Amino acid sequence: MSEKNKFTLSITESPSRFKNLEKMEVADLIRSINEEDAKVHLAVRKALPQIEKLIERVVGRMKQGGRVFYLGAGTSGRLGVLDASELPPTFGVPDTLVIGLIAGGDVALRKAVENAEDDPEMAWQELRERDINQLDTVIGIAASGTTPYVIGGIRKARENGLLTGCITCNPGSEIAKVAECPIEAIVGPEFITGSTRLKAGTAQKMILNMITTTLMIKLGKVKGNKMVNMQLNNQKLIDRGTRMLMEELKIDRETARDLLIRYGSVKKAMDEYQKR
Incomplete structure (x- = not known):
C-alpha cells in the first residue's frame, strides 16, 4: 500500500x-x-x-x-x-x-x-x-x-x-x-x-x-455499588464513608464515623464490626 x-x-x-x-x-x-x-x-x-x-x-x-x-x-x-x-x-x-x-x-x-x-x-x-x-x-x-x-x-x-x-x-x-x-x-x-x-x-x-x-x-475493590476501599484524604470522602457505614451496618452517624476513623477504610470498618 x-x-x-x-x-x-x-x-x-x-x-x-x-x-x-x-x-x-x-x-x-x-x-x-x-x-x-x-x-x-x-x-x-x-x-x-x-x-x-x-x-x-x-x-x-x-x-x-x-x-x-x-x-x-x-x-x-x-x-x-x-x-x-x-x-x-x-x-x-x-x-x-x-x-x-x-x-x-x-x-x-x-x-x-x-x-x-x-x-x-x-x-x-x-x-x-x-x-x-x-x-x-x-x-x-x-x-x-x-x-x-x-x-x-x-x-x-x-x-x-x-x-x-x-x-x-x-x-x-x-x-x-x-x-x-x-x-x-x-x-x-x-x-x-x-x-x-x-x-x-x-x-x-x-x-x-x-x-x-x-x-x-x-479484584474486589467495590462492594455492592460503593467504593469501600477509597482513601479518606478529605472531609467529603470521610462523610461519604460515614454514610456508607450507616447504610450498610444500620448504625448511627457517630458510631459509623468512629469506626471509619479507627480502621481507615469503609471495608476494614465493615469487616471489623461484623466480627463482633
Missing part, C-alpha cells in the same frame, strides 16, 4: 464535515460539537466485544500479581496517566498497580516534548526499568494507531510474552496489527480536522474508564 493510500484511509486525519468554523456563531459551534460527541458512545458500543476480550484476559493476570501499563503520547498519553492516577484514591490500590507512561516523561503532561513520540525504542526501555514481567499487561493508546513510541513498546512487549492491547480510532492501523487484543473505536473525522483531543480523546477516556472500573470490581 502506498503512503498516499495510507493517508487517505486515516479517519482521524480526514477533513471535518463542518466548514468555515470561524464564521459560525457560538450557539452553532457548541450545538455542532455536541452532535459530533453524540456519535462517540455508539462507536464505543460497537467495540464492547473487543473491550470485554481484553479485560477478561487481564483479570486473571492481575489476580496473580500482574500490573497494567499504559503507553501513549500527547492527549492519549495524558489520558492514560490520568486514568492510572485516579485509581489509588478511588479504590485504595497502590500506584504501582496501573502505571501510565507518556512519551517525553512527566514534563509532557503539561508541555509538548518535541519528537518524543517518534522514538520506537524508548517505551520498552521505560518498561524494562520497571521490571516488566509476563504477568503484566501493556496497553497502547494511540488515536491514529501510528505512534512509533507506542507501537515500538507494544511490539517488544508482545515479543517478550506479555499480554498486549491497544485503543485506537483508526480501522486496520499498525498498532492494531501489533497488539494481541486491539480495541478500535471508530468515531469518524473530528470537528476540527485532526484534533483528536475531541471525539477520539472522549472515546479513549470512556474505554479506559470501562477497563479499570471493571478490573477494580473484579
